[in-house]
Each structure stands twice: as structure tokens, then as C-alpha cells.
Amino acid sequence: MGKFILKRIFLETLPSLLVIITVTFFLIRLAPGGPFSSEKQMSAEVLEQLNSHYGIDKPLYTQYFSYLLNICKGDFGPSFKYPGRTVTELISESFPVSLELGLYALIFAILTGILAGVIAALKPGSFMDYFTMSLSMAGICIPAFVLGPLLVLVFSLKFGWVNVSGWNTFSDRILPSITLGMMYVAYIARLTRGGMLETMVQDFIYTARSKGLSETAVIFKHALRGALLPVISFMGPAAAGMISGSFVVETIFSIPGLGRFFVTAAFNRDYTMILGTVIFYAIIIIIFNTLVDIIQTILNPRLRNY
């Protein structure tokens, strides 16, 4: 197992990471204007000083390699927009918030999605089937930036059950988590339903019934395992999507998470912050994908190499 992980890291992870870093770095640098072009008019000397202070006046490839070197030391550089604070600081402050949000959203999506999928699969073509699938379809078709404000409109403004925004009390977590998770409820429900339909007609389900097992045992012990495999593989792209989803949700609900920081950084042309965030996200996704692969191997014994 350890060999498998090491192989993954060196053959796939690091090259991918390098590609992403390089592409992002040069993409940003290639753009017209520097990090300070959106600032108000400033004298040429001040501009020059700032540029040299941040090392922007050096040739591009020099900047690139010194940046790589710094990353290996764990230094993502200072933020251009928040003087005196480093990117690492900002990320480590805001990421835990996004992580919490993402976790809640994921749990919500998984529980709701699997339940909906199983219910739909038990009676294909029935009213329950169409109903649960349409409902979860709402997750895909009502985008977060529509659903979020709508939920706030109804539950905060009309009913007053929860706050409009913020991230202080526990109840503040509810609406954002649902908004972020809704999109995935649909996919997970569909995957579960499909997986269940495929699994339920397999021979070993028949064997399980003939052994006298109750229908509940047949569904949950035998069918669900195989049916959930596609859901697990979906978790990889899902994590990626949650990241982009967080931009919108954190903006709408004023949540001090990394997503909101990223959007602000992008608008402010905060080079180091953007790069740092992108790299950080890339690492997260890669770790997540590797985890998903490992889990898949555990759950599906046929994937293991002997």
C-alpha cells in the first residue's frame, strides 16, 4: 500500500502540481498591467520602489525559480494587498472556515442524495422515482447564487429563523451548507439510483434473498456496497466543484473563508495570494483524489493488486 502511495505521489501528483503552478504563474504574469495597475495614480518612483520591493522588476524566469524555491521552504510570499501579512497566514486563517463549510455541505449532500437515490431505485418508474429525482434535479438547476438568496429571502427575511449572513452561531451554518450541498444532492442521488438499479439485478442479490435475508438486509448489506462505488469516484470531482461553489456561497453569506479571499484577491490582482490559493487548492484536490482512490480500493476488493 505504501509503495502504491509513493508511486502516486511521484508519477502523478508532483508533475500535475508543477504544471498547475507553472501555468498559473505565467498566466498571471503575462496579463497586461502589473499588480498595482488598478491602484490610484502614483508617481513613477513609488511604483518603482514597490516593484523592486516585491521583486517584480526582475526577469520573469528568475521570479519563477525563486518562487518555486520559496514554496519548497513553505513560503508563499507576502500578500500584495494586505501589507505586512503573508499569504500563508491568510490561507491558514481562512481555510478552516471553508473546510468546515465544505464538510457540512458534503455530509448533507451524501445523506440526502443516497437516501433519495435508494428510495427512487426501489420502485423505478413510479411517482416516488420521478418525484425524488426531480427534487434533487433542483440542486443542479437552481444554482447556488439563486438558491442562496432565495433561502435567505424565505428563512431569514420572511420567517426570521436564522440570520441573514455571518458565521458566528451554529444556525449560521445551516443555509450556506444546504446551498453549497444542494448541487451535489442531485448527482449523488442519480449515481446512487443508477448504481442500485444495476446492482439489484445481479445474481448475488438473488442468492442473498434465497438465503432468507430480509429485504432491508439485502438492500443495505449487499446492494448498497456495489451501488455506492460510482458515488465514491464522484467524490473527486465533487471536491473540485465544492471549491468553486464556495466562492459564491461565501460571498453571499459573508463567510470569511478562503473562497471569498480568492475572489477578492483575483479582483485586486494580488499575485501572491492568487498563486498561493491556487496551489493550495490544487494540493487539497490531489490529496482528496488520492484518498478517494484508496477508499475505492478498500471497498472494491477486485481493484487490489496481488
Add this chain to the structure above:
Amino acid sequence: MSEKPQDIKAIPSGNSLWKEGMGRFMHNKLAIFGSVFLFILVLLCVLAPLIAPYSYETQNLSYGSEPPGSSHIMGTDPLGRDLFTRILYGGRVSFSVGLCATAVSVLIGVIWGSFAGWFGGKIDSIMMRMVDIAYAFPFTIFVIILMVFFERSMLLLFAAIGAVEWLTMARIVRAQVMAIKHHEFIDAARGLGLSTTRIIFRHILPNITGPVIIYSTLTIPAVMLLEAFLSFLGLGVQPPASSWGILIREGAETMEEYPWLLVFPGLALSLTLFSLNFIGDALRDALDPRSSRE
């Protein structure tokens, strides 16, 4: 298990795959409803210059922020612009972005996938490995960076969005090409001495149109969603042009006092996405013999 109940079937009558598929499609009520709705909506948007009650620019402050009423069926925004008109014009933008960006992604995806699928071997490994890497990473981030740093033109928007969505199409096309490549009728065509180009165009491409159509139909809503997302953040379509994404953002900003400004554009976008997804699903169920709706 020699005779499971499912095995006992009556002999099916001879129907072409397309005819059977259309039959199944017609049975799907949601898809029919979606198709009708979409048709009407698109028609309205296309005819907007002719039928819109007001010009979309007209700002009449005396009518500012009116709730839906007789003269403005969907109300007005704070600047007095008629919401219904704005939605129609916004729809034109949203739909055209949807179609163009989808066309871009379909083009890229089909070419990439056919190449990889046809040549196989090392070329295929490299090409699909790139797809895998890209798949795992949210292109959205790159699109945001692109839109922020470079001039926000419509062209860039189309290209950027299209670049995000081509991955799935590439995978599907590659899978199809690979499957068909090994079919006997291709060997037969080769045996008859047909050139590669001829084989590709007359035999392979027609056989992949099915999945391509299906996934194009499913790509359009994804693309429209992405455009709305970008516009919501301020990175997509730029004022004075307007799209549903922009309308939704403006609506969200003032939703406390003027909820209709959020609800109507939101509804328009959501119902469109619903319809497109239902249609795409129904097409997939209809044309794929191994339908999961058994």
C-alpha cells in the same frame, strides 16, 4: 439460473433504434414539457426586439421599483427599467453564450476524443492523462483568473467557458470511437480498401452522433450556468449588456425590498436549466439501449 423471469420475453418487432428511441422520448412527460417550455422561451427571446413592451434601456425613474403589475408584468428595477424586457434581452445573451460556448467545447472535445480514440496507444495515454489532470482541477479557477486579468470580451468568455466543458465530451467521444474502431464493419471497410478519412467520416462519425447530441444537450445548461456564475461575480458579460446572471446579482442585492427582481430572473434561469436537463436525460434514456429506467 437458467430461466430467470426476466429472460422470458416476447419477440420484439423490428424497429430502428432511432424510431424506438423517439417513442421512448415521447413517453417522458417531463421531457415533453421541457421541450415545449424551452421552445416558447427561446422564441420569445429571439423575437424580443419585436415584442418587448419597452426598450431595455429606457429608464423611467417615476416607475422605479414597482412590483409586478398591469403595465409591467414582472415589475421594474430601481432605475425604472421593465424587468420582463430585461429578462427577454438577457435571455438572448445567455442563450447565445450557451450555444456558442457549447459549440466550442463540442468541437474541442470531439476532435480531442476522436484523435485519442482512433490512434490509441501512447498518443491516447498522453491525451487522456491530460484530460484526467484537468478533470481533477476546477477550471473555474483558471477561468476566473483569465477573466480578471485579460480584457473582458465576449470572445474570451466563449473560449474560456468552452474550455471548461470539453473534458466530458472528449472522454465520451474517445470511448465511442474506441468501441467502434474494433467493430467488425470497420475491419470490413478496411478490407475493402477504404481510406482512413473515408472510414472516419462515413462510418465512425455517424455512429458517435448519438452520444454527442445527448451530451451537447447536457453541456448547454452547464455552460449557461457557468456564464451566469461568472456574470454574478462580475466577470462575465459586462454592462450595458445584460444576462440572467447579472440580473440575478442585481436582484440578490436588493432582494430584501424588491424580491421580484430576484425571483423572476432566477425562475427563468432555473426553468431553462430544468428543461434542458430533462431533455438531455430523456434523450440519453431514449437512445441508449441499456436504459437505466427499466
Add this chain to the structure above:
Amino acid sequence: MILDVRNISTVFHLRRADIHAVKDVSFQLFKGETLGIVGESGSGKTVLCQSLLGLLPKPPVKISGHAYFDNTDLLDCDSKKLRQIRGNQINMIFQDPSSAFNPYLKLSEQLIEPLISHGYKSRKNALEKARIILSETKIPQPQKRLYQYPHEFSGGMLQRAMIGMALITNPRIVIADEPTTALDVTVQARILQLMKRLQNQYSLSIIFITHNLGIVAGFCDRVVVMYAGVVLETASTADLFNHTAHPYTKALIKSVPSIDSSKDSLYMIPGMPPDPSVKLSGCPFAPRCGYRTDKCLKSENRLRETGKNHFTSCIRVLESELSL
């Protein structure tokens, strides 16, 4: 008599047609015997056993008749009671062991399931029982094999494991649905040997479904011959081969290729089995029968005694017009 099946009929009410898979079938199973059910594909032999154990979905399927086991009518009891019997006292063995096992679970889990779900309390004891049964079925290194996954077994070994799984609850009846069809001939013989030994050891009654008359000859005590959902002949194995009482049986025996025969071509019964969605009158085999007469198509098809414990439905044999 351990199982008394009377007038079972199974109909599938499908959208396009009603399929009569089993029509008015009766037979008995006695303690300790091996009863063979023989027939081609589509004869209804598998559906018959599925009907007995309640494994067919009730809405499209309608079952009528009685099946008495231990003072219970299997076809007329609530599903909970049926579940207690199924997998516990009447167990099944399937044709393809590689698809019959859940690929995602270890063998141990699947082996102890019949015990645990029927009220066995101690998991530890159940696992021990599973290990013992694996060694009984002559699987080498049972302790190690117990914790492996189905895809790590060969076909023959997996079938042994399936047999073990069917025996772990000490059932009274085992229904084996073509258990050796998917195996190599050499493995077949050993599996049959194993089953015979275990049958003696555990005093089992076996219902053996097959289309292979060769196996029937060597393995079964009595035989039921089915065709198109109907029983055509019931007899002891010896009587079936030596005093055949139905043209269909005769044709079946004739089609078994023999090394001694000097013929160049194989004998095939001409024609095809009838469409199960069409209700027939008279003898279902008549259209293909070389001995048919007009009355074969008209008169009611019923099993009647023609010798000691030997039943046939052929009207001509019964009326002594025909001797085979």
C-alpha cells in the same frame, strides 16, 4: 414424505402477454432421496423451484397450488414464516458460483449470513462453523480461504463453498439448480461425489435440477421430467431408463451421445418447444412427437399411474397403445 407439491401453477402477467411458466405440476420429495427434475431450457424447472421458495415478485407473478412442508403450505403462508424456512431449512445452490457470490464481501461474511439472519447468536461460533463446513467440502486451507474474496477462488472451489453455504444451517432440503453445468467435466464428477457424501452425512433430501440425463442416471433416485411447464413423466431412475413411459423421455435418452454408437450425426428432437404465452390444449409435446395421434392434441393432459410409482401423461402409453 418431506415435501408435497400439489397442482402448482405459475403465471407471469407481463405487459405483452401472460406467460404460463408452470402448469399444474405435482410431485413429492421423500426423506433422504435425490429427486431429479429434468427438462430443456424453458421447461419451467427453475421457475418451479423459485415459486416454491417465494423468490418471484408477486405483482407480475401469480402462483396457485400448494406445497406442504412440515405442516406449512409454502404457497399460503406469510412472508416472514417463509423467510424462516428459506435459507434455513430449504436452501438453494446455484449454477454459476462466480456470480452468485457478492464480490465485495469476504466469504466469511456470506457464509455465516444464513446462520445469523435466522437467529444464530454467536458470531464467533458461526465463523467456526463456517470454517468447519469449508473443510467438509474439502477446500484446502479453510482458515485462510474463509477470509478471502470470491474472485480469489477457482470455479470448482467456489462451488464447493456454495455447497457449504447451503449446508451450514443443516437444512432438510437442498435445491440444486444445475450446480455442475458451469464446471469442467472432471470437476463436475468430484462435486457430485462431494454432494453424495454430504447427503449421507447430513441426511439431506436433494432436488437436483438438470438437463443432463447422464448425471441423472448416476446421481438421482427418482426423476421428474418436465416440458413446457408440465410434468410428462415421474419415475424411479431405473424405471425411467428401462421402462420409459413417455415419447419425450425416450427422445431425451436417445439424444445423449454415446461413445459406443456408430452413428455419424447426433440425434436431435425435431421442432421447437412451444411459446409459453400461448395456452395449449392436450399434450404439449404432441406437435413434435413421432407417435402422435389426433387424440393427443385433444384430450386433457394428466399424470396417471402406469406402473408401481411410475406416472406418465402420455395418453397412448396409458391406454396401452404404445410401448417404448
